[in-house]
Amino acid sequence: ASPLVYKMAMAGPLLLDSLTLAERDERTKSEQAVTEASPMRLRMEKFIKEQQKEIVRALEEVDGTPFRIDAWQRKEGGGGITCVLQDGLVFEKAGVGVSVVYGTLPKPAILKMRANHKNIADAENVPDSLEFFAAGLSLVVHPKNPMAPTVHLNYRYFETANPDGSPGAWWFGGGSDLTPSYLFDEDAIQFHKALKEVCDAHDKDYYPRFKKWCDEYFYNKHRGESRGIGGIFFDDLDETVRDKENTFAFIQDGLKSFIPTYIPIINRRKDMPFTEKEKEWQQLRRGKYVEFNLVHDRGTAFGLNTPGARVESILMSLPLTASWQYMHEPAPKSREARLVEVLKNPKEWV
Amino acid sequence: ASPLVYKMAMAGPLLLDSLTLAERDERTKSEQAVTEASPMRLRMEKFIKEQQKEIVRALEEVDGTPFRIDAWQRKEGGGGITCVLQDGLVFEKAGVGVSVVYGTLPKPAILKMRANHKNIADAENVPDSLEFFAAGLSLVVHPKNPMAPTVHLNYRYFETANPDGSPGAWWFGGGSDLTPSYLFDEDAIQFHKALKEVCDAHDKDYYPRFKKWCDEYFYNKHRGESRGIGGIFFDDLDETVRDKENTFAFIQDGLKSFIPTYIPIINRRKDMPFTEKEKEWQQLRRGKYVEFNLVHDRGTAFGLNTPGARVESILMSLPLTASWQYMHEPAPKSREARLVEVLKNPKEWV
Numbered sequence: 001a002s003p004l005v006y007k008m009a010m011a012g013p014l015l016l017d018s019l020t021l022a023e024r025d026e027r028t029k030s031e032q033a034v035t036e037a038s039p040m041r042l043r044m045e046k047f048i049k050e051q052q053k054e055i056v057r058a059l060e061e062v063d064g065t066p067f068r069i070d071a072w073q074r075k076e077g078g079g080g081i082t083c084v085l086q087d088g089l090v091f092e093k094a095g096v097g098v099s100v101v102y103g104t105l106p107k108p109a110i111l112k113m114r115a116n117h118k119n120i121a122d123a124e125n126v127p128d129s130l131e132f133f134a135a136g137l138s139l140v141v142h143p144k145n146p147m148a149p150t151v152h153l154n155y156r157y158f159e160t161a162n163p164d165g166s167p168g169a170w171w172f173g174g175g176s177d178l179t180p181s182y183l184f185d186e187d188a189i190q191f192h193k194a195l196k197e198v199c200d201a202h203d204k205d206y207y208p209r210f211k212k213w214c215d216e217y218f219y220n221k222h223r224g225e226s227r228g229i230g231g232i233f234f235d236d237l238d239e240t241v242r243d244k245e246n247t248f249a250f251i252q253d254g255l256k257s258f259i260p261t262y263i264p265i266i267n268r269r270k271d272m273p274f275t276e277k278e279k280e281w282q283q284l285r286r287g288k289y290v291e292f293n294l295v296h297d298r299g300t301a302f303g304l305n306t307p308g309a310r311v312e313s314i315l316m317s318l319p320l321t322a323s324w325q326y327m328h329e330p331a332p333k334s335r336e337a338r339l340v341e342v343l344k345n346p347k348e349w350v
Numbered sequence: 351a352s353p354l355v356y357k358m359a360m361a362g363p364l365l366l367d368s369l370t371l372a373e374r375d376e377r378t379k380s381e382q383a384v385t386e387a388s389p390m391r392l393r394m395e396k397f398i399k400e401q402q403k404e405i406v407r408a409l410e411e412v413d414g415t416p417f418r419i420d421a422w423q424r425k426e427g428g429g430g431i432t433c434v435l436q437d438g439l440v441f442e443k444a445g446v447g448v449s450v451v452y453g454t455l456p457k458p459a460i461l462k463m464r465a466n467h468k469n470i471a472d473a474e475n476v477p478d479s480l481e482f483f484a485a486g487l488s489l490v491v492h493p494k495n496p497m498a499p500t501v502h503l504n505y506r507y508f509e510t511a512n513p514d515g516s517p518g519a520w521w522f523g524g525g526s527d528l529t530p531s532y533l534f535d536e537d538a539i540q541f542h543k544a545l546k547e548v549c550d551a552h553d554k555d556y557y558p559r560f561k562k563w564c565d566e567y568f569y570n571k572h573r574g575e576s577r578g579i580g581g582i583f584f585d586d587l588d589e590t591v592r593d594k595e596n597t598f599a600f601i602q603d604g605l606k607s608f609i610p611t612y613i614p615i616i617n618r619r620k621d622m623p624f625t626e627k628e629k630e631w632q633q634l635r636r637g638k639y640v641e642f643n644l645v646h647d648r649g650t651a652f653g654l655n656t657p658g659a660r661v662e663s664i665l666m667s668l669p670l671t672a673s674w675q676y677m678h679e680p681a682p683k684s685r686e687a688r689l690v691e692v693l694k695n696p697k698e699w700v
Binding site: 070084221222223283287294295304305309312315316318319320323326327 | 434436443445571573640641644645654655662669671673676
């Protein structure tokens with residue numbers, strides 16, 4: 001057994017039982033570096049914080065403007081780091097956020113989660129409450145140039161704690177999707193190809209399944225069109241799908257593929273010439289992005305309804321500016337019309 | 351009995367029973383002018399369509415730009431008229447819409463409505479479906495000048511039909527509220543005073559009750575602030591509150607007070623000087639208006655979830671442009687800070 005496990009065993013259950021999950025994790029982190037033997041909670045936290053730094057650095061390099069970095073605490077437990085670059089040279093708004101939340105699930109929430117995760121509690125013995133841990137990295141990048149696509153990414157880990165502090169139920173979720181105002185097939189193909197490669201390295205079924213899931217999830221139902229040209233989306237990846245270690249490896253590969261995929265796309269598009277009309281079209285597409293995030297996105301709704309949530313971190317996903325024109329229709333056979341056509345009928349890109 | 355009632359009695363239940371409520375009403379309208387003896391459905395429809403014309407005329411006169419007028423049908427029953435003035439001289443976007451919907455409530459919807467309206471069906475004898483009628487006028491006006499407030503108004507009537515075509519349950523709802531970016535006490539007082547006068551003429555309890563209801567309803571819970579400086583809001587005004595005739599009279603007075611209240615306010619503000627910074631603040635307030643409408647407004651959510659809904663008519667309430675800046679805070683003791691202070695702690699204006 002690793003020294004950490006030894007140490008925890010020595011501390012004895014009586015002492016640890018009096019601590020919350022957050023306090024246990026704080027203690028563990030203060031005593032010892034996070035390694036592969038550490039609890040997944042700490043490994044995920046460490047990984048997403050490292051990735052946040054790398055992504056911020058890569059985007060700063062493209063833009064030439066530093067991010068504003070806000071570390072914050074959530075008084076109910078946990079906290080996060082929100083990095084935002086606003087009104088830069090290349091990016092209208094880029095937000096890269098990490099949040100690490102410790103809390104307690106009340107019984108109704110446990111019962112609801114049982115629908116997808118039977119092992120969260122015995123049907124005959126559902127506890128009145130359960131401690132939980134949730135950590136994730138979210139990013140949204142809205143470039144200024146209407147030829148450059150908006151990108152969104154999120155990877156997250158959720159775990160409940162047994163009364164003795166050992167991990168109970170767990171699952172990973174995540175994905176990434178691209179939202180262009182002007183469609184360049186080259187970008188769409190490169191984006192999907194990169195995600196397919198990541199998926200295929202872990203499971204050949206992942207890409208087709210998660211690509212479809214993405215098309216279905218990022219769908220503006222009231223408009224009858226997708227938010228963008230998709231990518232991958234998945235949730236509830238638990239031991240019924242694959243073991244924790246392999247799923248974490250998949251999540252890591254997904255997140256690490258962001259920089260090498262998006263940076264070449266933004267570099268190709270950021271300095272392209274565009275007209276005032278094209279900028280106007282981008283603003284209309286931004287309006288529909290806002291509609292999806294505020295009307296349909298479960299993550300945003302969950303965030304806004306979480307007590308003590310940091311609203312500015314949740315809504316960093318909204319663009320700096322957006323527009324709504326009554327009854328706007330792109331001209332037939334225009335580039336704008338072609339985008340809408342693809343949004344109404346999602347394509348296979350690879 | 352009026353000629354219409356006589357005629358309907360003569361037509362006999364057997365013939366009428368084979369028609370839908372919409373068909374019955376179409377027939378009645380084609381045979382006879384709408385009078386005080388007509389069913390409330392037709393009186394409400396006639397009244398809101400007249401008011402729509404008057405309001406459109408009054409706003410056109412202020413702006414100097416004609417509205418675009420779209421009449422539309424809903425294939426599931428009913429239709430409406432949507433009037434929008436976009437990017438005018440005074441108004442960024444002004445929408446005045448009337449909708450008249452005929453449809454069928456499924457049993458779950460009937461059961462839900464029983465919570466507030468016991469007489470919609472006997473507890474022991476809830477039908478599998480009920481025909482319903484809903485008609486309303488909605489308007490939202492977003493002026494260009496940041497010193498001029500956005501205004502919203504809605505008055506609506508809902509009725510279910512008994513199997514013999516006679517009215518079953520019914521209720522009115524509505525109200526009006528003001529959303530300034532810069533607070534002029536004079537405007538807020540005039541707006542509330544006008545609504546209080548309308549309320550007081552019908553029931554001294556209405557204004558305090560409906561003012562409070564408005565503050566509670568138009569509340570951006572996730573921001574901890576009201577959308578604007580309020581007005582009145584009410585729903586479910588049925589026979590447990592007051593009879594149908596008097597409630598309709600109240601609705602009429604409320605709607606008719608719009609022009610004499612808002613037109614002087616817009617005329618005072620539309621040509622005031624303003625800075626770029628003040629325009630930027632207006633755009634940020636617009637962003638919060640969008641948040642309320644897309645995240646919290648039950649009317650918008652209901653509309654977007656109604657099969658066959660005309661999305662462009664529902665979302666005409668959104669401004670032409672809006673903005674979101676991460677962590678924007680008004681300077682202490684500024685005019686912007688004073689507005690936020692009032693939004694966090696709604697005032698009594700009269």
